[in-house]
Amino acid sequence: MPSRLLEKKTGSTTDLQENLRRLDRLANLGLVAASAAHEIKNGLVAVSTFVELAAQKSDEPEMAELVRRELRRINGLVTQMLRFAAPKPATFAPVLVHELLDHSLRLLEHQMNGQMITLKRDFAATPDTVQGDESQMQQAFMNLLLNAVEAIGNHGELAVTTQSATDLQGRRRLLLHIHDSGPGITAEDLPHLFEPFFTTKQNGTGLGLAISRRVVEEHRGTIEIQSAVGSGTTFTLSLPAE
Ligand SMILES: Nc1ncnc2c1ncn2[C@@H]1O[C@H](COP(=O)(O)OP(=O)(O)OP(=O)(O)O)[C@@H](O)[C@H]1O
Ligand SMILES: [Mg+2]
Numbered sequence: 001m002p003s004r005l006l007e008k009k010t011g012s013t014t015d016l017q018e019n020l021r022r023l024d025r026l027a028n029l030g031l032v033a034a035s036a037a038h039e040i041k042n043g044l045v046a047v048s049t050f051v052e053l054a055a056q057k058s059d060e061p062e063m064a065e066l067v068r069r070e071l072r073r074i075n076g077l078v079t080q081m082l083r084f085a086a087p088k089p090a091t092f093a094p095v096l097v098h099e100l101l102d103h104s105l106r107l108l109e110h111q112m113n114g115q116m117i118t119l120k121r122d123f124a125a126t127p128d129t130v131q132g133d134e135s136q137m138q139q140a141f142m143n144l145l146l147n148a149v150e151a152i153g154n155h156g157e158l159a160v161t162t163q164s165a166t167d168l169q170g171r172r173r174l175l176l177h178i179h180d181s182g183p184g185i186t187a188e189d190l191p192h193l194f195e196p197f198f199t200t201k202q203n204g205t206g207l208g209l210a211i212s213r214r215v216v217e218e219h220r221g222t223i224e225i226q227s228a229v230g231s232g233t234t235f236t237l238s239l240p241a242e
Pocket of ligand 1: 076080143147148151180182183184185189193198199200201203204205206207208209210233
């Protein structure tokens, strides 16, 4: 991890040291943080259910939405903490990528409807099985999909497509493209996207992509970005297919 931080071309030594300190602190939180995060997550399920019911009856929709948003944010943060502070060893088994994508998209359906985002879904990979850790893969997918939804804001298009391919050695790969019609990424930001704590969002942790890349690499995959300001962003994952 530190080597990636050292690659950073801009930013002062103090920034770097501060980043490293933050990383250290995070690593030291270790199991304690992970188990605390786990408990918080479990508690949040009950809180969210109650809030949802109360919100439906509430005559203060703005307040209800605010609370919902904060709960989502806390839940996201805790999920990231769990993953980062104490990554569980991956357990590999056959994963049906299309099913997992559909599941992830269902979790975002409500948010996408609210933001009037059109989903284009084209799952063409056959077979769509990869050897992987389903929950880690879901986390990586969710991070990418959430980023896309956040980038689009209101009105726009999210395209999720898969296809089969063969690499130079003749091995089968599954390609997953996640394209959003958001504002795109500046050339200045692009090299820093996968650095832990790099965020341009007010409430972002900047861990989403760092985690996603780690997960993808643990699966012997690659992750690439194509983006330009004004023409949206495409993340492409390539994973070894069965
Ligand atoms: N699809 C996208 N379109 C535009 N910018 C993006 C996109 N995905 C990522 N980014 C940029 O990369 C940064 C880092 O993303 P990352 O997911 O690691 O952190 P985050 O989304 O800011 O916070 P977190 O995921 O922890 O809530 C974002 O803040 C944003 O600037
Ligand atoms: Mg993110």
